[in-house]
Each structure stands twice: as C-alpha cells, then as structure tokens.
Amino acid sequence: MTPYVEQSNPQLKVYISVVHQLKDMIQRDRLTSGDRLPSERELSDRLGVGRSSVREAFRALELLGLIETRHGEGTFLRDFRDHRLVELLGMFILQNGQAENDVVEMKDWVESASFNRLFLSGKDGIEHLFDTIHAGFNKGEISTFTHFKSKLIKASGNRLAYKVWLVLHDFDTEGKKEILPLSEELIYDVKNALLTGNMEFIRAICTASDQ
Amino acid sequence: MTPYVEQSNPQLKVYISVVHQLKDMIQRDRLTSGDRLPSERELSDRLGVGRSSVREAFRALELLGLIETRHGEGTFLRDFRDHRLVELLGMFILQNGQAENDVVEMKDWVESASFNRLFLSGKDGIEHLFDTIHAGFNKGEISTFTHFKSKLIKASGNRLAYKVWLVLHDFDTEGKKEILPLSEELIYDVKNALLTGNMEFIRAICTASDQ
C-alpha cells in the first residue's frame, strides 16, 4: 500500500555483507594465510549484526575452504589455493546418474594433459620430481600406483586440474581397490616415458591400473 | 519420521553433516533445478538439529549458488550453471595470475579432447551435426563463435565435459566480449578440419577467439 522507505540495500542479506566486509578487511589489513580473524562475538559487535549472521558468513567461507576455525582458538585465514570450490561443485554436478564413462574419459583427459604438461616442463623438473617420489616410495609413503599418479598430476603444475582430477577419481573409484602394485621398476619406466615423451606407454599403464 | 541418529564422527560439525545429507536427499529424490527443498524448520525437525545449523548449511550452499532462497517461499535447487564460482574466485582467490592460467589451460584441454572425440565419432555424425548447426546459423540461433563452439563440445558426447566446460568458460570470459564473428565460411572450415582431423587448425581458431 503505502510505499515505505527503502533501505540502503533491501535485497542484501546480512551474512552476505559480512562476507564482503571480511574480504575488505582481509585486503585492507593485508591478511595472509595463517592470520587470525576477529572472533565471532567481536565481529558481531563491531559490525553491529547478530552473531548468527557472522557465523553464517564464517560457515560459508569455511565450507569453501577459505578460512579455518579451531574450537577454542579462533578463526584463521587459509591459503586460498586450498579452496574447495571444485569439490563442492563436483558434489552437486557429479550426482544424478552421471554416466560413468564420462567420468572415466574426462579423468583420462586430465591425466593425459597433465602428463604432457610434465613432459613439456623439461628434464630437470622431471628429474627433481622423481627424486622426491623415489624418496617417498622408499619410505613407504607412496605405496600405490594411484598415489604415484596423483603425485605426478599434482606436480604437473595446474592446481585446478589436480583438484578436478581428485574429485573425478573419488567419484570413479567408489568401492574399487588398487590392483596394480607399485614397484621401483614401474616408477623408473614411467620416468623414462616422461623424459622421452612416450605418452602411449603411460596411457597404457594407467588404463591397466584403472579397472 | 525417523529421527536422525547422531553421527559417529564427533568432530564433524553439524552444518557439514547437513550439507552431506542434503546432497544425499537431492540424489535420492532425483531433485533437479527448480525443485523445492524442505523448509528450514522442517529440515531442522527431520534431521534433529537446530535451525541455525540448517541455516549455516543453506547459507554456504547459497553463497556457492547451488541453492536459491526466496523470502516467504522456500529454498530451491538451482541449475549448476548458476554457480558463483566466478565471483568467489574473483573475490578471494584471484590474487596471483596462476589461478586464471589454470582455468584457461584446463578449458583448452577440454576443448581439444572434445574436438578429438568428435573427430573419432566419424564422418556421418559430423555431417549430421553440421546440418543442424547450419540450420541454427541461418535462423540466427547460433550467432557467435562461442555458441558455435559450445554446440560442438556438447555434441561431442561427454556430458560431464560439457558441464565442466561451461563452468570454465564462465570464468574465463568474465568481462570479455566476443570478437570473432561467426561466418558460414568459418563453420565450413571447422567442419572440414574435423572431418580430416586437422586439430591444429581448430586450436588455432579457438586460440584466436579466446582473448
């Protein structure tokens, strides 16, 4: 009926504005990963909003992996590179009767492209990478072919691709178990294939391991 | 009905478990975009948790753009394409250009692999596909190169890859505009390249259009 005075931003929810103010605060104060954010109660007080609204903003950012909360300690900023956007998106994209073939194929694509990227990165990088992988293998930290492969993909340098691969892999390997044992010899073969650009060999190995 | 039995993992926060149960519910009930989710109060009751915990889960998913809440109406599932990945990335993550490079590169991978898949599908499929594309072009339905490209990727057959491409493309083209005009000749050239397996040509075109 009577047109009432509209507020500055009628649609904007409080928790959204808190998110934005947090972003501004982070930029203004040059906060980086590990830095502590104000407590929920202090922020609630300072911004003049209810604590529940602050929590809604915090929980949203926490689910995204942008902040980390420790009970009794406080809320801390995380490395933004550790965001969980891909996982969350994948959680809802990869749901309704997703064709398994699509997932497997896409995973193959990411793997192939990652290996190719690794090959293009040059000899030195590969040598150094396999030094650490060998060390990990000897210490028993890397014991499965899948783990070995994930190290390679991660090391290939595209963080996004690695995250996507992890999600696809999780979805793809529901209830499956590792069948291909990892040996020093296998690692050596893959290394040689990467050095020489023998991508077919690597694909063959991966195909054999992905049952 | 059956009250939710408290989960075994005591560390798991309530709102996280709500997120997972929402995912399961969506999956189980085959909910798709536009469908309504239970109200906060009903969910709170059904899951045996406080309404504030349900809200924390809802707010997180809302910030991601996976759900939509309408005051007085309820909470609805959104199309995954309405995700807020772009804004969130821009707000917090896009500090180093690396993240952006990752997106561009990964998009390239998906495109290349899709085109290759199309090539492998054989002559008949490509001919038929371009019949409909030509029709769409003449009717003005397909007027940009990007739209043309998206048709190809979608037609390549991997629905998941298409979804992923849409997300990546959204991010990649933030604030950019189409610069490559779509012509009948260009369509013809791409078709020939697909028929002959001239992937380099297609990549060159795409690279030229993706500024």
Add this chain to the structure above:
DNA sequence: GAGATTTATGTGGTCAGACCAATTGTTAAA
C-alpha cells in the same frame, strides 16, 4: 455469485541469550 479484501499460515531473515566444549593464560599450591 464474482471480485476484492482481510486473515491465517507458512517461510525465510535476523537477533538475543543460553549452555556446552575446547583452548589458553593466569593464579595458587606443592
């Protein structure tokens, strides 16, 4: 009876307060 108006109900939006649990710093005791 048809249309407009009011009411009731359901829903999200927000806040305040209470209580618990975990952590840390301070104080008191040994």
Add this chain to the structure above:
DNA sequence: TTTAACAATTGGTCTGACCACATAAATCTC
C-alpha cells in the same frame, strides 16, 4: 620451579522470539 586448579576467551549448538514476505483460505462487498 614445577604443577595443578581456575578463569577467561572462543567456537559449537540449540531455542525462542520477532519481523518481512508470500500465498492460500476465509470473509466481506457489490
């Protein structure tokens, strides 16, 4: 000095209250 008990701070969760918005039902008006 070391250790134990305590207090303060902080996140985790629930409950209840109230408002704003939307829709369906009941009511009124013509």
